[in-house]
Amino acid sequence: MxxxxxHQGYRMTPQRLMIVAAVENSSNHISADEIYSQVVxxxxxxxxSTVYRTLELLERLGLxxxxxxxxxxxxxxxxxxxxxxxxxxxxxxxxxxxxxSALMPLKESLLHQYQFIADLRHLGILGVCVNCRQQxxxxxxxxxxxx
Amino acid sequence: MxxxxxHQGYRMTPQRLMIVAAVENSSNHISADEIYSQVVxxxxxxxxSTVYRTLELLERLGLxxxxxxxxxxxxxxxxxxxxxxxxxxxxxxxxxxxxxSALMPLKESLLHQYQFIADLRHLGILGVCVNCRQQxxxxxxxxxxxx
DNA sequence: TTTACTGCAAATCTTTTGCATCAAC
DNA sequence: GTTGATGCAAAAGATTTGCAGTAAA
Numbered sequence: 599m600x601x602x603x604x605h606q607g608y609r610m611t612p613q614r615l616m617i618v619a620a621v622e623n624s625s626n627h628i629s630a631d632e633i634y635s636q637v638v639x640x641x642x643x644x645x646x647s648t649v650y651r652t653l654e655l656l657e658r659l660g661l662x663x664x665x666x667x668x669x670x671x672x673x674x675x676x677x678x679x680x681x682x683x684x685x686x687x688x689x690x691x692x693x694x695x696x697x698x699s700a701l702m703p704l705k706e707s708l709l710h711q712y713q714f715i716a717d718l719r720h721l722g723i724l725g726v727c728v729n730c731r732q733q734x735x736x737x738x739x740x741x742x743x744x745x
Numbered sequence: 746m747x748x749x750x751x752h753q754g755y756r757m758t759p760q761r762l763m764i765v766a767a768v769e770n771s772s773n774h775i776s777a778d779e780i781y782s783q784v785v786x787x788x789x790x791x792x793x794s795t796v797y798r799t800l801e802l803l804e805r806l807g808l809x810x811x812x813x814x815x816x817x818x819x820x821x822x823x824x825x826x827x828x829x830x831x832x833x834x835x836x837x838x839x840x841x842x843x844x845x846s847a848l849m850p851l852k853e854s855l856l857h858q859y860q861f862i863a864d865l866r867h868l869g870i871l872g873v874c875v876n877c878r879q880q881x882x883x884x885x886x887x888x889x890x891x892x
Numbered sequence: 893t894t895t896a897c898t899g900c901a902a903a904t905c906t907t908t909t910g911c912a913t914c915a916a917c
Numbered sequence: 918g919t920t921g922a923t924g925c926a927a928a929a930g931a932t933t934t935g936c937a938g939t940a941a942a
Contacts, residue, residue: 794933
């Protein structure tokens, strides 16, 4: 990503480097807020607006994608890590990655029945995961709400 | 809905009646903001917070569901009208209703392969609709990769 | 009369923007 | 030295909340 940036003539500032690193090191998806926290830890002067501006740039260059899983928090993930989808557990907030192939039948049926080209990059499916399903007791959900 | 409310001991205020009416009369999905606009037109004194509080109540009572289609606007729709899903066109913003049956195969495969109980009431699928598909082919990067 | 509901204003929370300054090239 | 990038503060947009007054039952 940094190569791509400098290649395209963008300046390589320490802030940018750290933000890019945060996105690249994220397992899969990361919010602007999480990136900000990470960067601030080592570079107390950075501002959130820089994070947003950098993410916007990365998105414009096609290096990261933005996903709105609902709940008022947009997630970012590096394109180079490939596409994946999310099963979001509404009990415990866990995010399970879903293989692309699981959605191909849906994509095809939408295309044939509705002539709709589904962009399944941005898909989050809400539900209940295995663990929460078995431990019926409701945890005082900490991470998510968007019921 | 009004029956249900008064039945449960909630007070029937004119504001509440109008908010409920707005939700019931909406074709399918309506935002808090749209409800507010409708209500304010006839009752200039109502406040947005009343709209939100009423929607929260209706949701708690299981009379409406909340759907976050992304883009920072939450949509509400009456449960009694049955579930439906949305195909959201990212070109023109059109929202196409999708029959529940189209998603049953997905729901089942998620259950079997991931032991995940998908709550498909809250699903919005981004993509490109028929009209926009036939017209100006815009961003080559996006439509090509099928990312 | 009682207290649930409302309006208002102010607070959140996430993201954006204007602007003067600063630093990458 | 240019001018693109940053920090700061303030704005914007959606939603929430504290509080005192009001009206439904």
